[in-house]
Amino acid sequence: MSSVSPIQIPSRLPLLLTHEGVLLPGSTMRTSVDSARNLQLVRNRLLKGTSLQSTILGVIPNTPDPASDAQDLPPLHRIGTAALAVQVVGSNWPKPHYTLLITGLCRFQIVQVLKEKPYPIAEVEQLDRLEEFPSTCKMREELGELSEQFYKYAVQILDAVSLEERFKMTIPLLVRQIEGLKLLQKTRKPKQDDDKRVIAIRPIRRITHISGTLEDEDEDEDNDDIVMLEKKIQTSSMPEQAHKVCVKEIKRLKKMPQSMPEYALTRNYLELMVELPWNKSTTDRLDIRAARILLDNDHYAMEKLKKRVLEYLAVRQLKNNLKGPILCFVGPPGVGKTSVGRSVAKTLGREFHRIALGGVCDQSDIRGHRRTYVGSMPGRIINGLKTVGVNNPVFLLDEVDKLGKSLQGDPAAALLEVLDPEQNHNFTDHYLNVAFDLSQVLFIATANTTATIPAALLDRMEIIQVPGYTQEEKIEIAHRHLIPKQLEQHGLTPQQIQIPQVTTLDIITRYTREAGVRSLDRKLGAICRAVAVKVAEGQHKEAKLDRSDVTEREGCREHILEDEKPESISDTTDLALPPEMPILIDFHALKDILGPPMYEMEASTALVADHLVTVVFLGKVAEGRLHNATSQAQHQVPQGGLFLDVVV
Numbered sequence: 001m002s003s004v005s006p007i008q009i010p011s012r013l014p015l016l017l018t019h020e021g022v023l024l025p026g027s028t029m030r031t032s033v034d035s036a037r038n039l040q041l042v043r044n045r046l047l048k049g050t051s052l053q054s055t056i057l058g059v060i061p062n063t064p065d066p067a068s069d070a071q072d073l074p075p076l077h078r079i080g081t082a083a084l085a086v087q088v089v090g091s092n093w094p095k096p097h098y099t100l101l102i103t104g105l106c107r108f109q110i111v112q113v114l115k116e117k118p119y120p121i122a123e124v125e126q127l128d129r130l131e132e133f134p135s136t137c138k139m140r141e142e143l144g145e146l147s148e149q150f151y152k153y154a155v156q157i158l159d160a161v162s163l164e165e166r167f168k169m170t171i172p173l174l175v176r177q178i179e180g181l182k183l184l185q186k187t188r189k190p191k192q193d194d195d196k197r198v199i200a201i202r203p204i205r206r207i208t209h210i211s212g213t214l215e216d217e218d219e220d221e222d223n224d225d226i227v228m229l230e231k232k233i234q235t236s237s238m239p240e241q242a243h244k245v246c247v248k249e250i251k252r253l254k255k256m257p258q259s260m261p262e263y264a265l266t267r268n269y270l271e272l273m274v275e276l277p278w279n280k281s282t283t284d285r286l287d288i289r290a291a292r293i294l295l296d297n298d299h300y301a302m303e304k305l306k307k308r309v310l311e312y313l314a315v316r317q318l319k320n321n322l323k324g325p326i327l328c329f330v331g332p333p334g335v336g337k338t339s340v341g342r343s344v345a346k347t348l349g350r351e352f353h354r355i356a357l358g359g360v361c362d363q364s365d366i367r368g369h370r371r372t373y374v375g376s377m378p379g380r381i382i383n384g385l386k387t388v389g390v391n392n393p394v395f396l397l398d399e400v401d402k403l404g405k406s407l408q409g410d411p412a413a414a415l416l417e418v419l420d421p422e423q424n425h426n427f428t429d430h431y432l433n434v435a436f437d438l439s440q441v442l443f444i445a446t447a448n449t450t451a452t453i454p455a456a457l458l459d460r461m462e463i464i465q466v467p468g469y470t471q472e473e474k475i476e477i478a479h480r481h482l483i484p485k486q487l488e489q490h491g492l493t494p495q496q497i498q499i500p501q502v503t504t505l506d507i508i509t510r511y512t513r514e515a516g517v518r519s520l521d522r523k524l525g526a527i528c529r530a531v532a533v534k535v536a537e538g539q540h541k542e543a544k545l546d547r548s549d550v551t552e553r554e555g556c557r558e559h560i561l562e563d564e565k566p567e568s569i570s571d572t573t574d575l576a577l578p579p580e581m582p583i584l585i586d587f588h589a590l591k592d593i594l595g596p597p598m599y600e601m602e603a604s605t606a607l608v609a610d611h612l613v614t615v616v617f618l619g620k621v622a623e624g625r626l627h628n629a630t631s632q633a634q635h636q637v638p639q640g641g642l643f644l645d646v647v648v
């Protein structure tokens with residue numbers, strides 16, 4: 001018991017009759033005042049009275065005040081709460097109305113009603129010691145507040161004057177509350193990433209801190225991620241310098257509020273750092289004989305290129321860790337430069353990554369942006385390493401001759417550091433801001449011409465010219481590589497389609513004009529698509545001419561009479577017949593699929609058969625066309641004839 005003498009409430013109290021909610025000692029509630037007696041009470045006691053005593057009211061629960069004061073006072077609840085009116089807010093519209101903010105002080109019991117009008121006044125007996133509430137009775141207040149929602153129980157709690165009795169009443173209510181929360185948790189679906197620890201912690205959190213539970217869960221997940229990230233940093237095999245930076249950054253991240261924009265930036269940075277293949281590499285398969293077979297299998301002709309690539313690989317086999325030259329394949333489009341690069345990666349058993357440099361005019365594309373920039377990210381080299389996941393891939397720098405220049409710097413200058421074997425073991429991307437060792441990466445560059453490659457870059461590379469193909473080479477490439485690839489892509493088999501060499505020659509001479517084979521490949525794709533439709537529809541009628549007929553007609557196709565023409569692929573008149581295999585692609589089928597020929601034989605090459613010496617004069621033409629025209633002319637010179645190629 002406290003030695004301080006208890007505060008006494010007045011022995012006569014004006015009564016405020018309420019029927020919504022129960023005010024318990026120590027709690028605060030807002031109550032609406034709109035009935036006659038209660039309005040009188042507010043006007044006379046609270047709005048007119050100025051002493052502290054005039055603000056103390058007796059709040060009687062469970063007793064509705066009649067609408068008019070002409071009616072008798074209803075039977076009053078025996079026990080009430082003495083309350084302090086803290087705030088009065090009122091309005092006269094649409095009818096007089098007040099809202100009171102009242103704080104419960106202590107219980108009292110009505111001894112006798114002294115007056116009924118204009119508002120009831122009663123003689124009361126104080127039941128609680130008033131000074132106990134703020135200090136020792138905190139528990140009682142909390143228990144009271146928690147059970148406020150249960151109106152009927154609240155009235156009973158109010159009636160329970162002795163502390164023991166009050167505990168007896170509130171404990172079952174608390175147990176019910178806890179059971180309810182447990183049930184709620186069971187019905188919630190557990191998240192996939194919830195581990196046992198999280199589940200074990202959550203029920204406790206819910207009971208102690210019910211509001212904002214979802215936010216807590218999000219925070220938990222984020223914290224778990226950071227713990228994982230920290231573990232990854234500790235176990236990663238990054239160099240010491242990078243490790244130090246990561247440790248510093250994760251310390252900052254832990255202290256940072258998640259709402260800060262820098263939080264996401266730092267997190268992304270650390271995630272990249274742990275993902276990078278600092279020490280992860282593939283083992284090279286350096287078998288020159290196997291490499292030769294693989295290169296020969298993948299590419300027809302290109303002897304010079306293949307020879308140099310094999311030399312390069314042989315030196316690598318003999319001397320590991322070669323700081324050799326960077327190979328740069330230069331040639332017209334579609335001659336297989338990229339494709340050879342891919343084969344080199346395959347022969348070495350390394351990962352392959354292509355970096356298209358065409359149109360790149362900002363040096364941060366190569367070297368990344370500093371982290372202070374909004375939307376900063378690493379450059380293409382570091383991105384490529386993250387994609388392949390090893391530190392010794394084959395990087396194909398495609399189209400180095402198409403690098404641009406702008407106010408944002410010269411990307412070619414940034415490439416100098418990447419390609420220099422003396423410097424690239426310390427390559428520093430602006431985003432990472434720590435050195436990454438690129439010395440294990442095998443760089444191969446491709447270009448269409450050396451004319452536009454910056455001199456400093458050209459100086460670091462060994463140029464290997466890849467010339468265009470002759471017609472014979474193109475026919476071989478088509479039949480060995482392109483047609484089987486197209487058939488496979490279109491789900492066709494050699495039993496369903498037959499493309500004779502003479503047709504291929506027709507495509508090469510009449511439908512394409514190129515040094516490489518890309519257009520040829522596209523035309524073959526178009527043929528395969530058309531045949532795929534026929535095969536799928538089952539509406540094809542076999543072309544009636546056999547292969548010998550085709551050979552006979554070579555050179556005099558234009559003179560075939562209309563009635564002698566074989567039925568073409570577009571003839572679908574006889575729908576009842578099943579398709580007869582294989583579908584032969586002859587000149588007429590070609591015309592149906594690809595349309596009329598785009599190029600006719602050039603006069604200069606058509607006439608060569610009659611002359612022993614042919615001179616081809618060519619003006620200013622593209623490199624690819626020049627080679628193509630000369631190779632066509634060379635092809636047409638009869639046995640024993642002399643071919644003279646004069647370029648003006």
Ligand SMILES: Nc1ncnc2c1ncn2[C@@H]1O[C@H](COP(=O)(O)OP(=O)(O)OP(=O)(O)O)[C@@H](O)[C@H]1O
Pocket residue numbers: 298299300301302331332333334335336337338339340446447448477481482516517518521
């Ligand atoms: N000698 C060859 N043997 C087999 N296929 C070839 C040969 N030359 C080119 N090809 C095929 O031609 C296609 C185009 O080749 P690729 O993309 O490598 O050309 P490119 O020279 O890199 O062209 P660009 O300069 O436009 O990038 C590929 O499908 C490739 O397989």
